[in-house]
Amino acid sequence: MKRKMIVMAMATILMTGLNACKTTTVERVDTDSVQDLSGNWNDTDSRLVSSRMVSDMMSRKWLTNYQVKKGANPVLIVGAVRNLSHEHINTRTFISDLERELINSGEVEFVASSKERGEIRAERQDQANNASMGTQNVAGEETGADFMLKGQINTIFDAAGDTQVKYYQIDLTLISLKDNRKVWLGQKKIKKVLETGRFR
Amino acid sequence: MHKLYTLGLLVLFLSGCASYSNSFQQIESLLVQQKPQEALVELEKKPASGRDRLLYLLDKAMLQRMSGLFAESNTTFEEAKKLIASLRATSLVEQAGAVTINDSAMSYEGEDFEQVLIHVYEALNYIALGQLDEARVEALQVDERLKQLSEGEDNIKEDAFSRYLAGLVYEAEHELDEAMIAYRKAYEAYQYESEALPKLLKKDLLRLTYQLGLMDEFVKYKKEFDMDDSFIEDAIGRGEVVVLLHAGLAPIKRSTSVFVNADDGVPVRISLPVYQSRKLAFSSARLTVGTTSVDLEVADDIDAIARASLESHKAAMTARLIARAIAKAAISKQAEKQGGEIAGFLADVAALATETADTRSWLTLPKRIYLSRLPMDDGEYQASLSLLGQQGEVIQNVNLGLITVRSGEKTFVEKTVVALPRLQ
Numbered sequence: 001m002k003r004k005m006i007v008m009a010m011a012t013i014l015m016t017g018l019n020a021c022k023t024t025t026v027e028r029v030d031t032d033s034v035q036d037l038s039g040n041w042n043d044t045d046s047r048l049v050s051s052r053m054v055s056d057m058m059s060r061k062w063l064t065n066y067q068v069k070k071g072a073n074p075v076l077i078v079g080a081v082r083n084l085s086h087e088h089i090n091t092r093t094f095i096s097d098l099e100r101e102l103i104n105s106g107e108v109e110f111v112a113s114s115k116e117r118g119e120i121r122a123e124r125q126d127q128a129n130n131a132s133m134g135t136q137n138v139a140g141e142e143t144g145a146d147f148m149l150k151g152q153i154n155t156i157f158d159a160a161g162d163t164q165v166k167y168y169q170i171d172l173t174l175i176s177l178k179d180n181r182k183v184w185l186g187q188k189k190i191k192k193v194l195e196t197g198r199f200r
Numbered sequence: 201m202h203k204l205y206t207l208g209l210l211v212l213f214l215s216g217c218a219s220y221s222n223s224f225q226q227i228e229s230l231l232v233q234q235k236p237q238e239a240l241v242e243l244e245k246k247p248a249s250g251r252d253r254l255l256y257l258l259d260k261a262m263l264q265r266m267s268g269l270f271a272e273s274n275t276t277f278e279e280a281k282k283l284i285a286s287l288r289a290t291s292l293v294e295q296a297g298a299v300t301i302n303d304s305a306m307s308y309e310g311e312d313f314e315q316v317l318i319h320v321y322e323a324l325n326y327i328a329l330g331q332l333d334e335a336r337v338e339a340l341q342v343d344e345r346l347k348q349l350s351e352g353e354d355n356i357k358e359d360a361f362s363r364y365l366a367g368l369v370y371e372a373e374h375e376l377d378e379a380m381i382a383y384r385k386a387y388e389a390y391q392y393e394s395e396a397l398p399k400l401l402k403k404d405l406l407r408l409t410y411q412l413g414l415m416d417e418f419v420k421y422k423k424e425f426d427m428d429d430s431f432i433e434d435a436i437g438r439g440e441v442v443v444l445l446h447a448g449l450a451p452i453k454r455s456t457s458v459f460v461n462a463d464d465g466v467p468v469r470i471s472l473p474v475y476q477s478r479k480l481a482f483s484s485a486r487l488t489v490g491t492t493s494v495d496l497e498v499a500d501d502i503d504a505i506a507r508a509s510l511e512s513h514k515a516a517m518t519a520r521l522i523a524r525a526i527a528k529a530a531i532s533k534q535a536e537k538q539g540g541e542i543a544g545f546l547a548d549v550a551a552l553a554t555e556t557a558d559t560r561s562w563l564t565l566p567k568r569i570y571l572s573r574l575p576m577d578d579g580e581y582q583a584s585l586s587l588l589g590q591q592g593e594v595i596q597n598v599n600l601g602l603i604t605v606r607s608g609e610k611t612f613v614e615k616t617v618v619a620l621p622r623l624q
Contacts, residue, residue: 038282083333086340088278157344200289 039166039194041089041153049170050097053186057174058105062183066146067107075109076102076174077145085155085168098149098172111145147174147183164194224563227259228449231564232619236266251294251307254283255560258314262321262564266616270325277322284310284318299524302471303517303558312349312356313505314562316342320362323369324444327612332373339366339382354512360389361500361569364401368442372610380408393505398497400573407432435575439605443487443496443574445585446616448480448567450502453510455557460522468525471557472517475507480567481620482587482595487572489603490581499571506561525555566616576605585615596620 029035034044057063066074078099081091103110112120127136151172158165167189174184230239240263248256261276287309297305310318323338342362349355367382383404390397402425409418410432422429453473461467485496528551536544583600598615605611 038285083337086337086344088334088337155340159344159348197289200286200291 054101079148079150081151166192316359358389358392438575441574445570446566450565451475453559470521473557486586489583496570496572500569
C-alpha cells in the first residue's frame with residue numbers, strides 16, 4: 001500500500017512537471033501549405049475554391065462572347081457572398097481572394113464595391129475643393145460594371161459516433177447588370193471526413 | 201476522542217474547499233446592483249484555467265453581453281464551444297479522480313441545456329450586431345447539436361426556446377419554409393418539456409401555415425388551439441417589434457448529504473447537488489410600444505429546465521456516488537490494516553472531507569426568458585416595459601428608448617433585469 005502511494009505521488013509530481021514545461025513555440029510556414037486543424041473552413045479552402053472557380057469562369061464562353069462582341073474586357077463587381085452554412089465563415093477573406101484571382105487573370109476589369117465607392121467619392125469631392133486643376137479627378141466619369149458576381153456557401157453536415165462528414169457547396173453566379181441574365185454558374189464542392197478521438 | 205478529532209478536522213477541511221457556487225456571491229451582488237461592467241472586471245481578476253475553465257468562459261461571455269460587448273462575447277462563446285468539443289473525449293486521469301475523490305475532479309462540460317443556450321445567446325449577440333446571416337449559422341448549429349444530443353441515452357432530446365428563436369431568425373431572413381419547420385419543432389419541444397405552449401407560438405403556427413398555404417395543417421392547429429384568426433391579416437407584411445426580457449438568475453446548486461444503504465445494507469454518506477431557486481422580484485411583464493400594450497410570455501423557463509435536467513441525472517449520479525463511497529471505505533479499511541489505526545483514521549477523514557457534491561453550474565443565466573412580439577406600422581415609437589407584481593400592479597417601469605419599425609422587418613429589443621432597479 002505504502003509503495004503504491006509513493007508511486008502515485010511520484011506520478012502526480014511528474015504530471016504537474018510535464019504540464020509546467022509547455023512553452024509557446026512559433027514556426028513560420030508557407031501560406032500555401034495545407035494545415036487542417038479542426039476540419040472547419042480555413043484559409044486553404046478559401047484559396048483553393050476561389051482560384052478553381054475563377055479559372056473555370058475565365059475558361060467559359062461568356063467571356064469570349066463578350067470580348068468579341070464589345071471588343072473590350074467586361075467590367076465586374078463582386079456583390080454579396082452569403083454564408084448559409086453551419087460555420088461562422090469569414091466571407092470577406094473569401095471575397096478578397098476572389099477579387100485578387102479575377103484582377104490577376106487580366107481578362108476582366110474591376111470596379112470598386114459600393115462600400116469602397118463612397119470613400120472614393122468623398123476623396124474626389126475633396127480633390128475638387130483642394131487639389132490643383134491639373135491633378136483633379138472629376139466626378140461623373142466612373143465606369144459602370146457589366147456583371148455582378150454573387151454567391152453563397154452552403155453546408156451539409158452529418159455525424160455518427162466519432163466520425164463526421166462535412167460537405168461544403170459554394171455556388172457563384174455571374175449576373176448581367178443590363179438584363180439580369182445569368183451568364184455563368186460555378187459550383188465547387190469540398191468534402192471532409194473527420195475522426196475525433198475518444199480519449200484525451 | 202476519535203470522533204471529536206474527526207469533526208474538528210472536517211470543519212477545517214470544509215472551510216478550505218468552498219464550493220464553486222459560494223465563490224459567486226460578489227459577482228451576483230454586482231449584478232443585482234445593475235453593474236455588469238464591474239462584475240466583468242471582478243470575474244476577469246480570477247481567470248480559471250483548469251477544470252472550471254468552461255464556467256469561467258460562459259460567465260465571462262454572459263457578463264460581456266450584459267455590458268453591451270456583443271462581438272467580444274461571441275469570441276468568448278466560440279472559445280467555450282471549442283473547449284466543449286475537446287472535452288467530449290474522455291480523460292482517463294480525470295475519470296480516476298472522479299472515481300476516488302469527487303465529481304469536481306472532472307472538467308466541467310456543461311449540462312446539455314447549457315450547451316444549447318450557448319448557441320441561443322450567441323445568436324442573440326449576432327442579432328444585436330445586425331448580422332442575421334451569422335445568427336442563422338447558430339440556428340443551424342443548434343439543430344445539429346440537438347440531433348447529436350438526442351442520439352445519446354440520457355441526454356435531452358429537444359429544447360423549445362432554441363427552436364423558437366431559430367424560427368424567428370429564419371422569419372427575419374424571410375425564409376418562411378425554414379421558419380415553419382423550426383416552429384413545428386418548437387411546438388413538439390414545448391410538449392416534450394411539458395411546458396405550456398406560448399400563445400405566441402400558436403399564433404406563429406397559424407400565421408405561417410396560412411402564409412405557406414398549408415391549409416390542412418392550418419385547420420388542424422385552428423381546431424386544436426381554438427383561436428380567432430383575425431390577427432393573421434393584421435400581421436402579414438407589417439413590421440414587428442420583438443422584445444426579449446432576460447429576468448432574474450438561474451438556480452444555484454447546493455450540496456446536501458444523505459445516507460443511503462449500499463447493496464450490502466451498510467449505510468454510506470453521499471453528497472448530492474440540489475438546486476436552490478433564486479427569487480424573481482416581479483411575476484409578469486407588459487410591453488408598451490407607442491400606445492399599444494401587450495403582455496410578455498415565458499418563452500424559456502431555465503429554472504424548471506435546470507431542475508428537470510438534474511432530476512434526470514439523479515439515478516445515475518446516486519449509483520456513481522455510492523460506488524465511490526464504497527471504494528473510499530475499502531481504501532480506509534486497507535489503510536487501517538496495513539498502516540495501523542492512525543492511517544485508517546486519516547484515510548477516513550480524507551474520504552469525508554473530499555466528499556462534496558459537484559455544485560458547478562452556469563450561474564449568470566437568467567431564471568426565465570420572457571418574449572413578446574407586436575406587429576406595428578412604419579415609424580418611430582417610444583417603448584417601455586412594465587414589471588408587474590402578483591396582483592398585476594406595476595412595480596417598476598423600464599424605459600426601452602425610441603424604436604424604429606420598418607414594414608416587413610423585425611426590430612429586436614433585449615433587456616436584462618437581474619433584480620429590480622432601485623428607485624433613486
